[in-house]
Amino acid sequence: MADGWLSNVIVVVENPSDSHNLDRLRRVCRAFGVRELRLIQEAKEEDPRCRKALRLDPSVGRVVLNTAQCMQDLAREGITSFATSLGSSVNLYDLRFDRRKMAFWFGQEKYGLTEEATQGANERIFIPMSGMVQSLNVAVSAAVILAEVARQVAFGLAPCPFASPIDPVESSSRAERFLAIARRRQRGLVVVLEDPDRLDAAAILRSCDAFGVAEVHFIFETSKAFDPLANRQVTKSEGSNLWVCSRVFGSVAECRRCLDGFVHRRLAQGPSVLGSRLGEEPKLALWLTRRRDFEPLGLGPGADADADADAADAAASDAGLAASGLAAATLAELVRQRRSSASPESWCFGPEEQDAYVRWCEAVHAKRHTSLPQASLGEAEMSPEYERLGRLRAELARQGW
Numbered sequence: 232m233a234d235g236w237l238s239n240v241i242v243v244v245e246n247p248s249d250s251h252n253l254d255r256l257r258r259v260c261r262a263f264g265v266r267e268l269r270l271i272q273e274a275k276e277e278d279p280r281c282r283k284a285l286r287l288d289p290s291v292g293r294v295v296l297n298t299a300q301c302m303q304d305l306a307r308e309g310i311t312s313f314a315t316s317l318g319s320s321v322n323l324y325d326l327r328f329d330r331r332k333m334a335f336w337f338g339q340e341k342y343g344l345t346e347e348a349t350q351g352a353n354e355r356i357f358i359p360m361s362g363m364v365q366s367l368n369v370a371v372s373a374a375v376i377l378a379e380v381a382r383q384v385a386f387g388l389a390p391c392p393f394a395s396p397i398d399p400v401e402s403s404s405r406a407e408r409f410l411a412i413a414r415r416r417q418r419g420l421v422v423v424l425e426d427p428d429r430l431d432a433a434a435i436l437r438s439c440d441a442f443g444v445a446e447v448h449f450i451f452e453t454s455k456a457f458d459p460l461a462n463r464q465v466t467k468s469e470g471s472n473l474w475v476c477s478r479v480f481g482s483v484a485e486c487r488r489c490l491d492g493f494v495h496r497r498l499a500q501g502p503s504v505l506g507s508r509l510g511e512e513p514k515l516a517l518w519l520t521r522r523r524d525f526e527p528l529g530l531g532p533g534a535d536a537d538a539d540a541d542a543a544d545a546a547a548s549d550a551g552l553a554a555s556g557l558a559a560a561t562l563a564e565l566v567r568q569r570r571s572s573a574s575p576e577s578w579c580f581g582p583e584e585q586d587a588y589v590r591w592c593e594a595v596h597a598k599r600h601t602s603l604p605q606a607s608l609g610e611a612e613m614s615p616e617y618e619r620l621g622r623l624r625a626e627l628a629r630q631g632w
Contacts (some may be wrong), residue, residue, distance in 0.1 A: 236264035236385045237377060241310065241334040245298060245348055247369065249340050255370035255553050256513050262552045263377045263531070267336075269293045272299055279493045302351045310334050314352035315372060316345055317365070320331040322569055323356050323376060326393045328383045335376055337369045358563070359393065359628075361415035362440035363474045365557065371438060374556035375563045378530055382564070391571035405531075409592040412474065413585040417443045417566060419580050421493065422558070423486060425520040426454035433553035435519065439475045442562040445580075446476045450486050476591050483522070490516050499527030500551040504561050510568025513577070517561065519554060524590075530560055 247253050247270070272294055295301040305312055336352060338344035343366075349355060358367065367375070382388050403438050403508050422444050424432055432449075441448050480486040487495075493514040509515060509528065518525055530552065540622070546600050569578045576577040580588060 236381050237324055238266050238382065239330050239332050239384075240265050240331070240377070241267045241269060241305070242373060242377075243269045243271065243301060243305075243312075243334050243336045244338075245344055246339045247272070247335065250320070252340060252369050254418065255368075255556060258376065259370055259373045259552060259556055262374075263381055269295055269301060271295050271298055271380045271594060298345060298347045298351070302348070305334050308332065311354070312352040313337060313354045313356050314349050314589045315357065315376070315599045316349050316355045316553050318349075318355075320355040320357040321613060322392065323358050323379055324571070326354070326356065327390050328380045328497070330384060331378070337371070337373055340369055342486055343409055360441040360485065361443040361566075362412055364437050367438065367441060368434060368555070369558050371434065371559045372406075374464065374552055374560040378505065378560040378564060379567075381530075386465055386503075386506050388506070393565060393567075393570040405596065406589065406593070407588045409474075410585060412592075413580055413614055415443050416580045416584070416588060417569060418445055418580055418584065419493075419515060420444050420562075420569075420578075421446050421448060421490065421514075421516045423448045423450065423490075423516055423520070425450040425483065425518065425522070426452060431519075431554050435558045436475055438555065438559035442559070442566045444475060444562065446478060448486050448489070449477065450483055451479065452479075452482055474584065474595065476588065477500040482519075491515075495525040496528035496570070497522065497525040498554070498558060498561060500557070503530055503532065504528050504564050507570065508572075512563040512571060515565070516556075517565075520559065528561065529557055599604040 240263075242265055244253070244256065247256075253270075257268065276479070295304070302312070312334045314336045314567065315612075338343055338346055338348070355377070358372060360367075365595065381389065399550065420443070422435070424440050424447065427435070436447055478486075478489070481491070493516040494509070494512045495516045495518060497511065497521050498517055507528075517528065527593070551557070
């Protein structure tokens with residue numbers, strides 16, 4: 232990423248509790264050229280969590296003891312504060328960002344921002360999501376928001392409001408909720424994870440659901456397979472990737488045959504998706520792989536060969552965005568392009584696809600809740616999707632899972 236992309240931006244984190252998230256957030260800041268991270272932490276500055284979070288640069292990190300002090304400091308410096316919040320907020324893609332000084336506030340992983348921070352901000356914004364998932368990891372949220380700010384500030388592009396709003400799913404009926412989510416899925420947008428790490432898979436699949444990916448394809452060729460529907464890192468929270476249709480393959484060749492006719496791109500640190508029109512492709516497969524067969528796609532400033540680092544390599548090192556953040560920001564931008572420039576009919580699931588998706592969700596629900604009375608399962612266990620889940624697990628068992 233280019234130095235100084237967002238040198239006018241400050242990131243503020245309020246009372247974080249996870250040092251791993253802080254480390255990933257630090258990498259997000261560095262990747263986008265953010266030169267200051269302010270940490271509101273009641274713990275003492277010598278707390279290991281603070282030290283690790285502030286390893287951006289000796290002159291960059293700053294610990295602030297309370298929210299009120301941080302708000303006062305920012306106001307005195309003439310900095311506009313944006314708080315991430317779902318209630319009474321503005322869609323991220325409706326706002327215009329420029330070179331004025333801005334501070335983006337992110338909250339504690341479990342509870343979010345405090346009322347004091349939310350009410351004290353100049354603007355409250357939210358990331359539009361179209362899946363069961365309505366919240367993201369703090370570092371992933373920062374990557375998505377800073378990518379949109381960079382698109383406007385570094386690339387000089389205008390805001391692009393969605394052609395149609397994303398209304399909240401209010402129905403309490405499980406079937407109606409599944410159908411509402413099905414209507415938001417992105418036809419022809421597939422993510423492929425080749426020999427994925429369990430933790431990365433859990434985070435990436437959460438973003439896949441949040442941004443409406445049609446399917447996720449797993450390839451277990453050299454690594455030990457795991458069941459994406461039983462992975463503890465995935466299933467420990469309701470509303471995760473369980474609601475994204477999944478397929479499992481034993482080889483890359485087998486997966487590529489299934490994706491015949493798709494445009495293939497490899498998730499990498501560059502060149503950038505921000506100035507592209509790839510979101511308009513009707514069939515696009517985004518690969519997380521170390522292979523060099525496909526053109527790279529990511530959030531870099533341009534097609535600089537030196538910037539073309541695999542997401543998997545970056546995740547294992549301290550360079551660039553972690554794979555989960557890179558995947559989320561790239562998916563968010565692709566979906567923004569689709570929703571901003573094309574009619575819903577061009578990317579929405581058709582009636583048959585919606586019906587198949589609802590049956591998939593019902594089948595997953597039946598698999599998860601085996602104690603349900605047989606009569607309450609309805610037609611789920613008779614559906615092709617239910618059988619597909621059985622075949623998926625049988626294949627994983629053969630691979631040694």
